Amino acid sequence: MSKEITPRQQDYAQWYNDLIIKSGLADYSAVRGCMVIKPYGFALWERMRDELDRMFKDTGHQNAYFPLFIPKSFLSREAAHVEGFAKECAVVTHYRLKNDPGGAGVIVDPEAKLEEELIVRPTSETIIWNAYKDWIKSYRDLPLLINQWANVVRWEMRTRLFLRTSEFLWQEGHTAHATAPEAEAEARQMLAVYADFAERYMALPVVRGVKSPAERFAGAVDTYCIEALMQDGKALQAGTSHFLGQNFAKAFDVQFLTRENKLEHVWATSWGVSTRLVGALVMAHSDDEGLVLPPLLAPLQVVIVPIWKGAEQKALIDAKADEISAELKKAGIRVKYDDSDNVRPGWKFAEYEMKGVPVRIALGARDLEQNVAEVARRDTREKMSLSLDNLAARIKDLLDDIQQQIYRAASTYREEHITPADDFDTFRKILDEKGGFVSAHWDGTAETETRIKELTKATIRCIPLDNPPEEGKCILSGKPSRERVLFARAY
Amino acid sequence: MSKEITPRQQDYAQWYNDLIIKSGLADYSAVRGCMVIKPYGFALWERMRDELDRMFKDTGHQNAYFPLFIPKSFLSREAAHVEGFAKECAVVTHYRLKNDPGGAGVIVDPEAKLEEELIVRPTSETIIWNAYKDWIKSYRDLPLLINQWANVVRWEMRTRLFLRTSEFLWQEGHTAHATAPEAEAEARQMLAVYADFAERYMALPVVRGVKSPAERFAGAVDTYCIEALMQDGKALQAGTSHFLGQNFAKAFDVQFLTRENKLEHVWATSWGVSTRLVGALVMAHSDDEGLVLPPLLAPLQVVIVPIWKGAEQKALIDAKADEISAELKKAGIRVKYDDSDNVRPGWKFAEYEMKGVPVRIALGARDLEQNVAEVARRDTREKMSLSLDNLAARIKDLLDDIQQQIYRAASTYREEHITPADDFDTFRKILDEKGGFVSAHWDGTAETETRIKELTKATIRCIPLDNPPEEGKCILSGKPSRERVLFARAY
Numbered sequence: 009m010s011k012e013i014t015p016r017q018q019d020y021a022q023w024y025n026d027l028i029i030k031s032g033l034a035d036y037s038a039v040r041g042c043m044v045i046k047p048y049g050f051a052l053w054e055r056m057r058d059e060l061d062r063m064f065k066d067t068g069h070q071n072a073y074f075p076l077f078i079p080k081s082f083l084s085r086e087a088a089h090v091e092g093f094a095k096e097c098a099v100v101t102h103y104r105l106k107n108d109p110g111g112a113g114v115i116v117d118p119e120a121k122l123e124e125e126l127i128v129r130p131t132s133e134t135i136i137w138n139a140y141k142d143w144i145k146s147y148r149d150l151p152l153l154i155n156q157w158a159n160v161v162r163w164e165m166r167t168r169l170f171l172r173t174s175e176f177l178w179q180e181g182h183t184a185h186a187t188a189p190e191a192e193a194e195a196r197q198m199l200a201v202y203a204d205f206a207e208r209y210m211a212l213p214v215v216r217g218v219k220s221p222a223e224r225f226a227g228a229v230d231t232y233c234i235e236a237l238m239q240d241g242k243a244l245q246a247g248t249s250h251f252l253g254q255n256f257a258k259a260f261d262v263q264f265l266t267r268e269n270k271l272e273h274v275w276a277t278s279w280g281v282s283t284r285l286v287g288a289l290v291m292a293h294s295d296d297e298g299l300v301l302p303p304l305l306a307p308l309q310v311v312i313v314p315i316w317k318g319a320e321q322k323a324l325i326d327a328k329a330d331e332i333s334a335e336l337k338k339a340g341i342r343v344k345y346d347d348s349d350n351v352r353p354g355w356k357f358a359e360y361e362m363k364g365v366p367v368r369i370a371l372g373a374r375d376l377e378q379n380v381a382e383v384a385r386r387d388t389r390e391k392m393s394l395s396l397d398n399l400a401a402r403i404k405d406l407l408d409d410i411q412q413q414i415y416r417a418a419s420t421y422r423e424e425h426i427t428p429a430d431d432f433d434t435f436r437k438i439l440d441e442k443g444g445f446v447s448a449h450w451d452g453t454a455e456t457e458t459r460i461k462e463l464t465k466a467t468i469r470c471i472p473l474d475n476p477p478e479e480g481k482c483i484l485s486g487k488p489s490r491e492r493v494l495f496a497r498a499y
Numbered sequence: 500m501s502k503e504i505t506p507r508q509q510d511y512a513q514w515y516n517d518l519i520i521k522s523g524l525a526d527y528s529a530v531r532g533c534m535v536i537k538p539y540g541f542a543l544w545e546r547m548r549d550e551l552d553r554m555f556k557d558t559g560h561q562n563a564y565f566p567l568f569i570p571k572s573f574l575s576r577e578a579a580h581v582e583g584f585a586k587e588c589a590v591v592t593h594y595r596l597k598n599d600p601g602g603a604g605v606i607v608d609p610e611a612k613l614e615e616e617l618i619v620r621p622t623s624e625t626i627i628w629n630a631y632k633d634w635i636k637s638y639r640d641l642p643l644l645i646n647q648w649a650n651v652v653r654w655e656m657r658t659r660l661f662l663r664t665s666e667f668l669w670q671e672g673h674t675a676h677a678t679a680p681e682a683e684a685e686a687r688q689m690l691a692v693y694a695d696f697a698e699r700y701m702a703l704p705v706v707r708g709v710k711s712p713a714e715r716f717a718g719a720v721d722t723y724c725i726e727a728l729m730q731d732g733k734a735l736q737a738g739t740s741h742f743l744g745q746n747f748a749k750a751f752d753v754q755f756l757t758r759e760n761k762l763e764h765v766w767a768t769s770w771g772v773s774t775r776l777v778g779a780l781v782m783a784h785s786d787d788e789g790l791v792l793p794p795l796l797a798p799l800q801v802v803i804v805p806i807w808k809g810a811e812q813k814a815l816i817d818a819k820a821d822e823i824s825a826e827l828k829k830a831g832i833r834v835k836y837d838d839s840d841n842v843r844p845g846w847k848f849a850e851y852e853m854k855g856v857p858v859r860i861a862l863g864a865r866d867l868e869q870n871v872a873e874v875a876r877r878d879t880r881e882k883m884s885l886s887l888d889n890l891a892a893r894i895k896d897l898l899d900d901i902q903q904q905i906y907r908a909a910s911t912y913r914e915e916h917i918t919p920a921d922d923f924d925t926f927r928k929i930l931d932e933k934g935g936f937v938s939a940h941w942d943g944t945a946e947t948e949t950r951i952k953e954l955t956k957a958t959i960r961c962i963p964l965d966n967p968p969e970e971g972k973c974i975l976s977g978k979p980s981r982e983r984v985l986f987a988r989a990y
Binding site: 163 | 526528529530533534535536537538541542544545561562563564565566567568569570571572573574575581585586587588589590591592593594595596597598604605607616617618619626629630633639645649650652654666668841
């Protein structure tokens with residue numbers, strides 16, 4: 009593997025693309041806007057998915073599966089929803105191909121036209137709430153706590169590997185509740201689950217907040233979000249959780265008999281994270297040498313590389329490496345011994361740096377004599393000589409330390425990039441020169457929000473949940489404001 | 500839950516549908532031919548998927564993910580392949596909806612027509628081999644052992660829950676090898692994995708065989724299969740593994756440099772099982788009272804039902820039930836204590852019989868005094884009184900016994916339903932009166948195979964892998980034959 013990736017300082021976007029391709033996470037595909045998630049990238053996503061799935065189940069959710077296709081008319085039932093999604097839908101119009109009588113190969117059979125076109129799901133609220141109508145009759149059927157792992161399609165014009173693709177993998181939770189406060193609590197609980205996952209597993213500090221009305225999900229009463237900061241100072245929405253009020257229950261007429269025998273519409277939430285998280289993980293921590301992966305998610309945590317001359321040395325090192333591998337595996341560490349003989353150790357070092365393997369153990373004949381190994385950590389690129397006695401415990405501690413150090417580095421960067429601004433010139437200057445979140449007063453109107461976006465390309469990322477009240481004046485309009493909100497340019 | 504399901508004897512097809520719906524495995528959806536997999540059905544599929552995934556990884560496979568969409572032209576590259584799939588493809592022709600200027604709601608935007616139509620994948624050989632062209636350069640890149648868990652769409656005209664749906668979930672393995680024998684060995688290895696899974700986990704005896712040319716996968720050189728027998732005497736293909744030769748490598752021009760530095764086309768396999776397995780599981784074991792699930796796959800293995808009068812008794816039973824639950828959970832048993840107070844114990848008994856929970860423990864005040872519980876097994880519906888001492892170990896043994904007993908019952912039925920026939924009248928009589936597999940001589944021609952199908956609706960399910968050679972005469976044509984093959988009517 010060549011190490012030629014564009015440095016971040018030179019072209020951050022190109023660095024990101026180079027890295028995704030050369031580390032083997034994903035590849036472009038023959039279908040516009042769709043990517044192939046390669047085995048290394050999928051292993052990373054699997055680890056994320058499995059942890060999230062466990063967290064969802066621990067909070068009482070069950071998985072189910074709903075159809076890929078949605079009848080076109082369903083989308084129109086909720087007014088804001090159709091407005092938000094109609095313009096980016098893949099539409100199935102026919103169900104058969106046939107040989108062209110003119111001999112041009114296979115064509116779409118005009119006789120196989122669907123009576124009603126089907127949309128490839130961009131999100132599943134409509135098809136799911138149509139099913140919930142049959143499932144929910146009484147308060148005893150509530151709460152209904154369901155999650156789905158699925159592929160969805162949103163026809164994006166500008167795509168980027170993992171961050172924005174026409175098809176992506178995600179999970180979408182869809183819950184139904186007897187009361188508004190219960191649904192609100194669910195939406196907030198799932199935001200907390202996402203934040204916990206981002207910080208503990210992805211080592212990614214996030215701001216928990218609520219979206220401004222203009223940035224809400226199409227059909228939501230409130231959209232909660234977690235916002236992360238990338239190394240180029242741009243923000244990235246890493247997950248959202250929506251309180252949907254009774255919008256979808258009314259659109260699909262889902263009512264239940266209360267304990268008091270009254271018929272009422274159900275209250276709803278939906279919440280999702282996607283393969284976009286893989287992109288966020290890469291952008292937040294990696295460097296010019298390649299990926300930096302938090303040990304808790306790294307498909308491979310430790311690689312052992314032998315350094316030998318001649319078969320005799322090799323046999324000794326092989327034996328020791330097998331011993332160490334077994335010891336590490338027993339301690340629950342994901343380890344690989346790479347004794348391939350077609351490339352040199354230096355090439356392997358570069359390869360595993362590129363792949364972001366947290367710990368590399370180099371094992372040479374002299375090391376063995378001294379009962380030590382050269383251990384290198386990927387995050388800080390420090391090297392140390394460690395005794396082979398009780399190595400598993402030391403490596404376990406090292407992996408813990410790496411996990412924490414990656415989080416600390418991202419937190420420090422983030423803290424340094426939340427900057428207050430009290431006037432528009434300062435606001436713009438911070439965005440242009442420093443990047444990151446700008447904490448500023450806003451008059452609460454969509455007009456001002458739009459105008460700021462036009463002038464600076466910055467959007468309101470969120471109103472933080474733990475925001476202290478503070479009297480002030482909108483940086484653009486000068487009108488009164490009661491709290492600061494976080495602006496940023498964003499992915 | 501009402502127990503009104505149609506008895507098998509009265510209408511087997513209706514029994515199956517009633518059972519799927521009333522046990523809460525799945526439901527019809529608003530989209531023709533697509534179903535909703537409900538939480539209980541999905542939990543069952545998840546257990547199957549997780550076991551299979553582990554088996555695939557243990558045999559060296561990695562997961563990846565390829566696009567949902569396939570450019571129409573890709574399908575035509577392999578002649579047999581397009582022939583097999585073109586007639587049942589969902590076709591995406593547009594990527595946007597818009598408001599109808601006439602006010603009729605949302606319509607497909609005619610200006611958003613795709614240059615080349617996209618097929619929703621019916622299977623992924625073409626899009627995957629198009630990617631492999633970039634991935635495979637040298638013998639060092641081989642074997643490439645990849646699996647994908649995905650949804651696929653085949654536009655079926657007659658659909659049945661789980662058994663045949665327009666969209667279904669499955670896994671598809673796609674491997675690339677340097678030589679034909681390696682690829683052949685892979686195809687056979689994966690068949691062995693499927694057979695092992697079916698027999699050990701699903702408690703479903705299967706015949707391992709190879710398909711006749713007419714029944715091969717579109718584009719395969721050889722199709723291996725496992726065939727199971729349902730309780731109505733019809734066969735069901737439960738999994739297939741294909742040796743694809745160099746067909747797809749040639750269609751997508753995937754060549755590699757051999758060790759000897761020669762350029763050669765790659766050899767391929769593909770193999771898959773789907774949510775159809777859930778249908779097979781249900782049909783093979785269940786009875787007129789509901790599902791019978793093998794303990795290794797049952798989402799819930801044990802349910803504890805309290806029988807009480809008054810709060811004092813309830814408190815005592817609650818305490819004991821919590822103790823037993825904890826003990827069983829510690830032993831790795833999936834257990835639920837159902838102390839809901841809105842239905843009577845008898846209703847719960849029927850409910851959990853319907854859901855196929857392998858073991859039911861009824862706990863009453865008198866039982867507690869005697870330190871026993873009434874334990875009922877779902878498969879044979881036997882009841883026994885078990886001491887509460889060391890209950891987890893007894894339940895574990897019982898679950899093992901149930902797993903084996905379900906397998907034995909299905910094996911006995913299967914053995915009784917493999918019948919030899921040496922002339923056509925007997926052949927037809929067995930199919931009509933007894934069902935099951937009929938072992939008969941066939942002259943090896945597609946003409947005879949087609950004619951037998953027209954006359955009897957029976958197809959060649961497979962030529963068993965362990966078939967003994969036996970000279971004989973074709974039951975239809977009287978021409979010479981060297982081995983018997985298995986015929987059956989099939990799902």
